[in-house]
Amino acid sequence: MPDDEEQPMTAIPLPPTHLLTVREYLSLGEDEYGRSELQEGSLVMSPSPIPNHNVAAYRLAAALDQQLPDHLEPILDIDVDLLLAPADGPGTCRRPDVAVVHKAARPRVHAEGGSLRASDVVLAVEVTSPGSRRTDNVIKRLEYADAGIPHYWIVDLDDPVTLLACRRHDELGYVESQHATHTFTATEPFAVTIGLDQLY
Numbered sequence: 001m002p003d004d005e006e007q008p009m010t011a012i013p014l015p016p017t018h019l020l021t022v023r024e025y026l027s028l029g030e031d032e033y034g035r036s037e038l039q040e041g042s043l044v045m046s047p048s049p050i051p052n053h054n055v056a057a058y059r060l061a062a063a064l065d066q067q068l069p070d071h072l073e074p075i076l077d078i079d080v081d082l083l084l085a086p087a088d089g090p091g092t093c094r095r096p097d098v099a100v101v102h103k104a105a106r107p108r109v110h111a112e113g114g115s116l117r118a119s120d121v122v123l124a125v126e127v128t129s130p131g132s133r134r135t136d137n138v139i140k141r142l143e144y145a146d147a148g149i150p151h152y153w154i155v156d157l158d159d160p161v162t163l164l165a166c167r168r169h170d171e172l173g174y175v176e177s178q179h180a181t182h183t184f185t186a187t188e189p190f191a192v193t194i195g196l197d198q199l200y
Contacts, residue, residue, distance in 0.1 A: 001039050001150055003146050006020055008149075009079075010093055014103060014176060016028075016043065017059050018041075019040070019042060019054055019090035020038060020041050020042075020043070020090065020091065021041075021087065021088060021089065021091050022038065022081045022087070022091035022093050023087070023091075023114075024078075024114070025038040025043070025091060025093055026079065026093070026114065027116055028151065029035040035047075035048060035095075037093060037094050037095055038089055038092055038093040038094075039092055039139075040084075040090050040091075040093055040105055040110075041089075041090025041091060042090075044098075046047070046131075047129075047131060049124055049127075049129060050129065052200060053097075053127050053129055053157070055200075056127050056155060056157055056161075056199040056200060057076055057097040057098055057125075057127050058076065059198060059199050060074075060097075060098055060125065060127075060155065060194065060199055061074040061076050061098045062089065062179075062194065063193075063194050063195070063198075064098070064100060064194075065191075067119070067190070067191070067192045067193070068100065068190060068192075069190055070103075071102060071103055072100055072101065072190065073100070073101060073103050074097055074098050074099070074100050074101075074120060075098070075099050075100075075106070077096075077097060077173075078095060078096070078115075079093050079094075079095055079115040079116065080093065080095070080096060080099060080115060080116045080118060080120075080121055080124070080198075081093050081114070081115050081116070081117050081118065081176070082094060082118045082143055082144070082146070082147035083117055083118050083147060084118070084143070084146060084147060090131055092143060093115065094124075094140060094143065094144075095117065096121075096124040096125055096126060097125055097126050097127045097137075097155075097182065098123075098124075098125040098127075099121050099123070099124055100117065100121070100122045100123040100125075100189075101116060101120045101122065101124070102120055102122070103124070103153075105120035113129070115190050118147035118148055119148065121149045121151070122149075122150060122151065122162075122190075123149070123151040123153065123189055124140075124144050124149050124151075124152050124153075125152075125153045125155065125157075126136070126152075126153075126154055126155070127141060127155045127157065128154060128155065128156045128157070136154055136156060137154060141154075141173070141174055142173065144174070145168055145174045146174035147172075148165065148168070149168065150168050151166065151167050151168070151188070151189050152165075152166045152168075152174055153165050153166070154166075155196075155199065157199070157200055159160025159200075160181045160182065160196070160197070161181070161196040161197060161199055161200050162180065162181050162196065163178075163179075163180045163184045163194065163196055164176060164178075164179050165180070165184070165186060167188065180196065181196060182195075182196055183195055183196060186195055
């Protein structure tokens, strides 16, 4: 092939030039921008998770699915509008690794479009990655509390695997209710026992 022959180029999408509403963000689609979230109108790109991260999230969701009350269900890696801004303002939309939501939410989203809302979510779970520790432990912890999500769990896969459970307190944001290794047992927001060593 001649050196001067043009090679096909892959188009790289340009980032939006303005702060996005949640509706604009949801219209972008994953094909263009990959795994992203929306933080105060700005796209936040995340690297693809490593296999251990994905397996842990899947196994946690499967364990929850077997123990949840009938009106709740776990959903993996789904957009949640945190409703922290007016619909026409710069929005914040996060993708918890696992969200436990009211079952009525999914048929509503299917019928109406849009995304899950913070008010649909009973529990948000993040599995930390090397590049997400501060985001999961500080930024998302503040955002999920501001959004009114009642419970937040942070799973850390470093040996030993740990689960930090937080519950929302109106005045204090989240307060830590339990820091578990090996086995996590709780009675709120539902009765559940998780073998943490089996997540990895």
